[in-house]
Amino acid sequence: GAVVSQHPSRVICKSGTSVKIECRSLDFQATTMFWYRQFPKKSLMLMATSNEGSKATYEQGVEKDKFLINHASLTLSTLTVTSAHPEDSSFYICSASETSGSVGTDTQYFGPGTRLTVL
Amino acid sequence: AQKVTQAQTEISVVEKEDVTLDCVYETRDTTYYLFWYKQPPSGELVFLIRRNSFDEQNEISGRYSWNFQKSTSSFNFTITASQVVDSAVYFCALSEAYTGTASKLTFGTGTRLQVTL
Numbered sequence: 360g361a362v363v364s365q366h367p368s369r370v371i372c373k374s375g376t377s378v379k380i381e382c383r384s385l386d387f388q389a390t391t392m393f394w395y396r397q398f399p400k401k402s403l404m405l406m407a408t409s410n411e412g413s414k415a416t417y418e419q420g421v422e423k424d425k426f427l428i429n430h431a432s433l434t435l436s437t438l439t440v441t442s443a444h445p446e447d448s449s450f451y452i453c454s455a456s457e458t459s460g461s462v463g464t465d466t467q468y469f470g471p472g473t474r475l476t477v478l
Numbered sequence: 479a480q481k482v483t484q485a486q487t488e489i490s491v492v493e494k495e496d497v498t499l500d501c502v503y504e505t506r507d508t509t510y511y512l513f514w515y516k517q518p519p520s521g522e523l524v525f526l527i528r529r530n531s532f533d534e535q536n537e538i539s540g541r542y543s544w545n546f547q548k549s550t551s552s553f554n555f556t557i558t559a560s561q562v563v564d565s566a567v568y569f570c571a572l573s574e575a576y577t578g579t580a581s582k583l584t585f586g587t588g589t590r591l592q593v594t595l
Contacts, residue, residue, distance in 0.1 A: 361525075393582070393583075400590075401587075402569065402585045402586065402587045402588050403523075403569070403585050405582055405583070408582065450521060452521075452523065454523075465581075466513070466525060466528050467513075467525075467583060468525060469515070469522060469523035469524075469525070470522070471520065471521060471522040472521040472522060474521070
């Protein structure tokens with residue numbers, strides 16, 4: 360159980376185009392999904408927290424107009440990199456937390472990541 | 479503010495050796511959760527363990543074991559009889575107990591483990 364998928368796994372695009380990345384929880388419902396960015400040999404940097412049915416909460420320094428997040432259902436969140444530029448090239452990873460309904464913490468399960476290369 | 483320190487950047491061992499990955503954390507919360515994740519070369523983060531702050535019992539799962547010491551704010555991870563397939567980057571992470579929505583994770587910088595024949 361607790362499987363998270365991401366699509367596409369790899370994308371190469373031209374500068375100025377927009378790219379959409381999908382994150383799906385396959386066997387559980389996720390009220391909250393998270394989007395991370397990881398540079399080579401670096402740790403994960405949280406970009407935003409995505410809650411189903413409401414606006415995403417962005418971390419400081421992350422441009423919300425640049426990285427559009429939509430969490431339309433309990434199993435799907437999307438990240439759109441708008442007008443991508445070479446500096447946006449990175450490894451983007453999503454995670455999803457299974458809703459337990461009780462006080463505590465929900466384990467985040469991660470997708471396989473999407474490697475974006477902007478030419 | 480929460481902080482997770484993994485002082486070992488890279489570790490290289492020969493197969494069948496035991497190896498311990500260190501993790502030290504800082505938090506002002508009295509209730510919190512600690513995690514270990516494995517990131518193999520493929521990139522996907524694999525969940526290994528979650529431990530809450532009230533449970534200081536050590537845990538063993540096959541060749542993996544975890545030592546949680548609240549007194550020293552450490553949550554170390556030991557792999558016994560390491561194998562080549564254990565080669566990966568291992569991340570320690572910390573989150574506060576949530577109060578309605580899932581909590582953010584604070585990650586350490588990761589330890590790259592290389593197991594050779």
